[in-house]
Amino acid sequence: xxxxxxxxxxxxxxxxxxxxxxxxxxxxxxxxxxxxxxxxxxxxxxxxxxxxxxxxxxxxxxxxxxxxxxxxxxxxxxxxxxxxxxxxxxxxxxxxxxxxxxxxxxxxxxxxxxxxxxxxxxxxxxxxxxxxxxxxxxxxxxxxxxxxxxxxxxxxxxxxxxxxxxxxxxxxxxxxxxxxxxxxxxxxxxxxxxxxxxxxxxxxxxxxxxxxxxxxxxxxxxxxxxxxxxxxxxxxxxxxxxxxxxxxxxxxxxxxxxxxx
Amino acid sequence: xxxxxxxxxxxxxxxxxxxxxxxxxxxxxxxxxxxxxxxxxxxxxxxxxxxxxxxxxxxxxxxxxxxxxxxxxxxxxxxxxxxxxxxxxxxxxxxxxxxxxxxxxxxxxxxxxxxxxxxxxxxxxxxxxxxxxxxxxxxxxxxxxxxxxxxxxxxxxxxxxxxxxxxxxxxxxxxxxxxxxxxxxxxxxxxxxxxxxxxxxxxxxxxxxxxxxxxxxxxxxxxxxxxxxxxxxxxxxxxxxxxxxxxxxxxxxxxxxxxxxxxxxxxxxxxxxxxxxxxx
Numbered sequence: 001x002x003x004x005x006x007x008x009x010x011x012x013x014x015x016x017x018x019x020x021x022x023x024x025x026x027x028x029x030x031x032x033x034x035x036x037x038x039x040x041x042x043x044x045x046x047x048x049x050x051x052x053x054x055x056x057x058x059x060x061x062x063x064x065x066x067x068x069x070x071x072x073x074x075x076x077x078x079x080x081x082x083x084x085x086x087x088x089x090x091x092x093x094x095x096x097x098x099x100x101x102x103x104x105x106x107x108x109x110x111x112x113x114x115x116x117x118x119x120x121x122x123x124x125x126x127x128x129x130x131x132x133x134x135x136x137x138x139x140x141x142x143x144x145x146x147x148x149x150x151x152x153x154x155x156x157x158x159x160x161x162x163x164x165x166x167x168x169x170x171x172x173x174x175x176x177x178x179x180x181x182x183x184x185x186x187x188x189x190x191x192x193x194x195x196x197x198x199x200x201x202x203x204x205x206x207x208x209x210x211x212x213x214x215x216x217x218x219x220x221x222x223x224x225x226x227x228x229x230x231x232x233x234x235x236x237x238x239x240x241x242x243x244x245x246x247x248x249x250x251x252x253x254x255x256x257x258x259x260x261x
Numbered sequence: 262x263x264x265x266x267x268x269x270x271x272x273x274x275x276x277x278x279x280x281x282x283x284x285x286x287x288x289x290x291x292x293x294x295x296x297x298x299x300x301x302x303x304x305x306x307x308x309x310x311x312x313x314x315x316x317x318x319x320x321x322x323x324x325x326x327x328x329x330x331x332x333x334x335x336x337x338x339x340x341x342x343x344x345x346x347x348x349x350x351x352x353x354x355x356x357x358x359x360x361x362x363x364x365x366x367x368x369x370x371x372x373x374x375x376x377x378x379x380x381x382x383x384x385x386x387x388x389x390x391x392x393x394x395x396x397x398x399x400x401x402x403x404x405x406x407x408x409x410x411x412x413x414x415x416x417x418x419x420x421x422x423x424x425x426x427x428x429x430x431x432x433x434x435x436x437x438x439x440x441x442x443x444x445x446x447x448x449x450x451x452x453x454x455x456x457x458x459x460x461x462x463x464x465x466x467x468x469x470x471x472x473x474x475x476x477x478x479x480x481x482x483x484x485x486x487x488x489x490x491x492x493x494x495x496x497x498x499x500x501x502x503x504x505x506x507x508x509x510x511x512x513x514x515x516x517x518x519x520x521x522x523x524x525x526x527x528x529x530x531x532x533x534x535x536x537x538x539x540x541x
Contacts, residue, residue, distance in 0.1 A: 024361045027354035030347075031414040031496075038415045045409035045419065053405070072309055079306035082299045118526035120484040122491045122499060123519050126506040127331065131323035136310035191288070194295055206398040213400060213492045214503075217311065220400075227404055239401055246396040259291045 053236035062234050063241075066222060070241050073218035074249075076136055077204035080143035085197050087148050088113075089186075092155030098167045099159060099185055101177075109152065117149025121207050125214045134216040142211050143204050151200060158192035159185055191260040198253035205246055331516030338514055340501065349521055352490060352497035356482040358418050363425030364475045370426065371433030372459060377445060378437065387430065394427040399485055403493045417495035421485055425478055436470040437463055476533045483529060487522055498522060 028035065093099050095109035125142040132138040166184040175183075212220020219242060226234040275281050337345065373379045374387040394402075403420030410416045440463060448458050490499020498518060505514040 020361060023357055027357040030350050031354040031358065031418075033354075033358055033414040033418055038418060041410035041415050042419060045406050048409035049405060072311065075302060075306035075309050078299070079303045082303045085299075114527065114530075115523065118523050118530065119519055120487045120499075120522060120526075122484075122488040123502060123515075123522060126491065126502060127327065127515065127519075128324065130506060130510070130512070131327055132320045133314045135313050135315050137312065137315055137317075137320075140310070190292060194292060197299070198295075209398040210400045210488055210492055223401065223404075232408075235405075239397060239405075242398065242401070243393065243396040247392065250392075250396070256291055256295055260288045260295075 052232045053239070054233060055237050055240065056233045059231075059233040059237045062237065066219070066234075066238055066241055069219045069222045070245060072136060073208045073212060073220070074205060074245060076140050076218060077143060077208045078201055080140050081147050081151075081197055081200045081204055084144050084147035084200075085151055085193070088151035088155050089193070091148070091152040092159055093181060093185065095152060095156045096159040098164050099181060110156070113149045113152035113156075115149070116145045117153065119145075121146045121211060122214060125211045129215050136217050138215045139208060139211045139217045142215070143208060146207070147200055147204060151196060154196040155189070155193060158189040158196070162188040162192065195257050195261060198256060202246065202250055202253060205242075205249065209242060327512055330512045331519065333516075334513050335516035335520055336513040337517055338511055339505065339509060345498075345501075345517070345521060348496075348498045348501050349525060352486045352499060353483065353525070355414065355417055355421065355486040355489070355495065355497060356479060358414075359421035359425050359486075360475060360479040360482050362418070363422050363429055363478065364471070366422070367426045367429035367433055368471065370430045371437055372463070374430055374434040375437035377440065377442065378455075378458070378463070384434075388434075391427045391430045394423055395431070399424045400488065400492050403489050403495065407493060412494070414496070417486070417489050417493065420493075421482060421489065424485070425482060428481075429474060429478055432474040433467075433471055436467045436474070440466055473533075473537055476536060480526070480529050480533060483526065 027033070091109040091113060094101060094105045095113065097106075100106040121142055124145050125138065128138045128141050132141065162185070166188060167180055170180045170184050208218060209220045209223065212218040213224045214220070216224075219238060223235065223238045226232075226238060340348075370387055370391070374384050374391070376384050399421060402423045403417055406420045407416040410419060444462050444466070445458060448462055453461070486495070486497060487499035487502070489495040490497040490501075491503035492499075494500060498521060502515065502518045502522075505511050505518060
């Protein structure tokens, strides 16, 4: 590395840092974010959390209702993920370079994945709420659409990565398309796919809380209810139950991932 | 002698005497159980669902109609183009603030969390704290901060920051742990201080990774910021989306806002793949 290159690199980093600082400052100006207030508010907020968000004996009575709603949320996220995975498997096979049937379907699959992924879950929830009303199906569909987008992209990548040479070898032996997909593509990319599905279930439980607040279903609804009636002890209990279930699901999926990958 | 070499003992056979094609390894069994678990819980989920007020056929036709109106006739009625730009700017601003501040804080915490740079108990306690923070959905953090710190961008940024930090610490510390142990050892042997190692070994060798994770988080934070606007009233385009659909029932405006969000999100994605191809 000569001196000139060093100099240029240093210059690049300075410009880069300068841009970041300007963009941050502009963002603070446009959102009315006050750094000093932000910093002073933080310890206060933490103090408030520790003194107010405590689970008392009175709130334990609400546990059955909370668990019922939590159950609904967890199953909603699992169902949305697994059904989306089935659709994504087809879209992924169509979209992947190794296994595509024709380029039109491939582009179509990628387009569907890109739009459904980039429109936020919130927008889907609000759109679906207008016609489906307040029930689990609204939340389920909102999660489903976003998950299809994400999983299709992930599946395309895992199929591309895993099966290029296997597909070529099987094509040379004269295997049919169905054979190639069934015997080479799916078995090879299955562990990767399951890992992505598990990851998506974890993500969806968190999004389901958000979708629940918007669509009035599941754990999000009950959180919103206690939040608005300022029953902060119950809010704490809801938060803890979400945390515990997310951590349990993470531990299970980490175990599965460790064994299969 | 010949009997001892017979191949039958080396091939696994099924009960009917056929050669077993699949080997019953642990990984395969776990995969089968996982898939079975997925199927069972999906079927159970559809039984648990609450179907109040659902008329599936009219809902589907209505959604199809709504989507048609939204995407084919988008227009603005409750605010102007200038305001729309401003609101998108607010959402982007929230995303920038929580990402930049989050990345800076996460870098220092990641140094503490990386096992090759820190003590074991420090690393463990940072990891456990971070895992706890990550398990609470962002919207709950924002709402909790909204009561504690008062409504406004501070609550939204602090809530989103919490999650960004937790996410980035995990990603950063994994990147730091992949640094060649020899580099660290040789620097330590020359008597370099901890900060010296961080500045001259850790930062240069992980910089591009850190940057690409940060940018990925920025993309996520943009959609999180939209969500916070809608669910926690944090302002920005998400709040307008919530008002347009929940208050005015103005499908054309919902369509316009959805397009605006979609365009920004796709631009960010294209930008990030460009950056990745160029620098990684």
